[in-house]
Amino acid sequence: xxxxxxxxxxxxxxxxxxxxxxxxxxxxxxxxxxxxxxxxxxxxxxxxxxxxxxxxxxxxxxxxxxxxxxxxxxxxxxxxxxxxxxxxxxxxxxxxxxxxxxxxxxxxxxxxxxxxxxxxxxxxxxxxxxxxxxxxxxxxxxxxxxxxxxxxxxxxxxxxxxxxxxxxxxxxxxxxxxxxxxxxxxxxxxxxxxxxxxxxxxxxxxxxxxxxxxxxxxxxxxxxxxxxxxxxxxxxxxxxxxxxxxxxxxxxxxxxxxxxxxxxxxxxxxxxxxxxxxxxxxxxxxxxxxxxxxxxxxxxxxxxxxxxxxxxxxxxxxxxxxxxxxxxxxxxxxxxxxxxxxxxxxxxxxxxxxxxxxxxxxxxxxxxxxxxxxxxxxxxxxx
Numbered sequence: 001x002x003x004x005x006x007x008x009x010x011x012x013x014x015x016x017x018x019x020x021x022x023x024x025x026x027x028x029x030x031x032x033x034x035x036x037x038x039x040x041x042x043x044x045x046x047x048x049x050x051x052x053x054x055x056x057x058x059x060x061x062x063x064x065x066x067x068x069x070x071x072x073x074x075x076x077x078x079x080x081x082x083x084x085x086x087x088x089x090x091x092x093x094x095x096x097x098x099x100x101x102x103x104x105x106x107x108x109x110x111x112x113x114x115x116x117x118x119x120x121x122x123x124x125x126x127x128x129x130x131x132x133x134x135x136x137x138x139x140x141x142x143x144x145x146x147x148x149x150x151x152x153x154x155x156x157x158x159x160x161x162x163x164x165x166x167x168x169x170x171x172x173x174x175x176x177x178x179x180x181x182x183x184x185x186x187x188x189x190x191x192x193x194x195x196x197x198x199x200x201x202x203x204x205x206x207x208x209x210x211x212x213x214x215x216x217x218x219x220x221x222x223x224x225x226x227x228x229x230x231x232x233x234x235x236x237x238x239x240x241x242x243x244x245x246x247x248x249x250x251x252x253x254x255x256x257x258x259x260x261x262x263x264x265x266x267x268x269x270x271x272x273x274x275x276x277x278x279x280x281x282x283x284x285x286x287x288x289x290x291x292x293x294x295x296x297x298x299x300x301x302x303x304x305x306x307x308x309x310x311x312x313x314x315x316x317x318x319x320x321x322x323x324x325x326x327x328x329x330x331x332x333x334x335x336x337x338x339x340x341x342x343x344x345x346x347x348x349x350x351x352x353x354x355x356x357x358x359x360x361x362x363x364x365x366x367x368x369x370x371x372x373x374x375x376x377x378x379x380x381x382x383x
Contacts, residue, residue: 008077008079008080008083009076009077009079009080012076012080012083012084013083013084013086013087016062016083016084016087016088017087017090017091019060019062020087020088020091020093021091023056023060024091024092024093027052028049028052028053028056030046030049031046031049031050031053031093031094032091032092032093032094037049037050037094037095038050038094038095038096038097039095039263039266039267042095042216042349042352043095043169043170043216043218044216044217044218046094047097047173049094050094050095050096050097051097051128051131053093053094054096054097054098054128055127055128055129056128057128058072058098058126058127058128058129059127061074062084063098063102063125063126063127063128064102064106064122064125064126065080065081065084066078066081067106067110067122067126068110071110071118071122071123071126072122072123072126072127073126082305085261085262088262089261089262089265089266092266093262095262095263097128097131097170097173098125098128098131098132100131100132100133100134100169100170100174101125101130101131101132102125102126103251104132104134104178104248104251105121105125105132105134105176105178105197105248106122106125106126107248107251108178108235108244108247108248108251109121109122109235110122111247112195112235112236112244112247113235114232116232117197117232117233117235121176121197130175130176131170131173131174131175131176132174132175132176132177132178133168133169133170133171133174133176133177133200133222134168134169134177134178134248135150135165135168135177135178135179135180135198135222136148136165136180136245137165137166137167137168137363138150138163138164138165138166139164139166139221144369145180145245145365146189146190146193146242147189148163148180148181148182148193149163149182150162150163150164150165150179150180150181150182150224151163151181151182151183151185152179152181152182152183152194152196153183153185154231157230157231158228158229158230158231159181159183159194159196159198159228159229159230159231159233159234160226160227160228161179161181161196161198161204161224161226161227161228161229162224162225162226162227163181163223163224164221164222164223164224165177165179165221165222165224166210166221166222167210167219167220167221167363168207168219168220168221168222169218169219169220170218170219171200171207171219171220171222172207172209172217172220174200175199175200175201176197176198176199176200177197177198177200177222178195178196178197178198178235178248179195179196179197179198179224180193180194180195180196180241180245181193181194181195181196181241182194183238183239183241184239187239190242191239191242192239193239193240193241193242193245194234194236194238194239194240194241195234195235195236195240195241195244195245196229196233196234196235196241197229197233197234197235198224198227198229198233199229202227202228203226203227204224204225204226204227204228205222205223205224205225205227206222206223206225207220207221207222207223208220208221208222208223212355212356212359213355213358214347214352214355214356215347249316249364249365250316260323261297261300261301261304261323264297264300264323264326264327264330265297267330267334267353268293268294268297268330270334270349270350271290271293271330271333271334271337271350271353272290272294274334274337274338274350275287275290275337278337278338278339278341280336280337280338280339281337286333286336286337289333289336290333290337293326293329293330293333296326297326299322300319300322300323300326303318303319303322304319307319317365317370317373317374317377317378318370318374318378320364320365320370321367321370321371321374323360324360324361324364324367325360325361325367327357327360328357328358328360328361330353330357331353331354331355331356331357331358332354332357334350334351334353334354335350335351335354337350338350338351342354
């Protein structure tokens with residue numbers, strides 16, 4: 001029997017491991033055989049199978065582990081949640097389709113939502129019945145989130161939304177979107193913003209996929225042309241959207257990276273395996289880069305564990321800066337270990353890794369933005 005890590009519930013890790021081993025057979029065996037189905041740059045893979053898997057996880061109590069039991073969670077400790085992430089990685093389970101719901105909007109609703117909002121939105125996320133996307137970035141704002149210009153106003157008991165979002169991951173399959181809007185006419189920057197929960201499947205919402213270098217298009221541009229949502233679907237107070245949005249970013253950049261590292265470990269293992277096959281591992285310079293990449297991934301895990309807590313602060317920008325820079329270097333290493341063969345033929349997994357990882361230091365707040373946050377809000381340096 002494996003001894004539990006400090007803080008883990010005795011037997012929890014073994015329970016998770018046994019359930020995953022049994023569940024990833026039968027109808028879900030194809031997801032396991034595909035080695036990380038649906039990971040970065042591969043979000044198009046096996047969508048229907050992964051939706052079914054998400055609902056199977058929810059039905060058996062393996063989603064939203066830290067949530068209160070009344071909303072379908074287990075009230076699991078942070079240590080038990082980490083244990084499940086690690087066992088999920090070892091089981092070679094598919095990438096989750098519900099991670100935006102579970103990891104971003106779910107915790108935000110728990111923190112800021114009314115009882116009615118929690119009862120309406122949390123159970124379908126836990127059961128895998130409703131998928132979410134994030135309506136933050138805009139064409140003229142980029143990483144400057146305070147520059148959003150999408151507008152909303154109240155009319156006949158509903159918010160009416162007009163504007164455009166871009167780089168919206170999984171919008172083409174999402175049921176709901178949390179949208180940061182300007183709801184106070186004439187307001188500037190951080191003031192006058194509201195955080196609205198908006199149904200995607202309605203007139204006035206147009207989703208256009210953006211094709212990437214990889215040939216896939218898991219993110220999209222989204223146009224709101226008079227789209228509507230109920231007046232009660234504002235999270236937090238109207239005009240207080242900036243505070244709510246910052247909390248969501250804290251969850252996005254903090255402990256949720258432990259789940260993201262599932263894919264990172266798979267990718268690094270594939271790079272090392274390729275280096276051994278091509279002989280690149282015998283090159284002392286490449287060998288050093290492989291070892292350094294492994295060590296840095298371990299540091300990433302330890303740093304994420306250090307930041308695992310219910311109220312992540314601005315220092316979580318350290319995690320985003322660290323993993324995005326690391327992943328970009330891994331993409332470059334993935335090309336190096338293939339040699340000349342990496343420059344020809346149809347795109348393979350390592351080539352897709354390289355192309356996709358170029359975006360890591362841009363989306364979810366560019367590296368330059370993260371360094372500013374670390375300097376100003378964590379270290380207290382002048383602007």
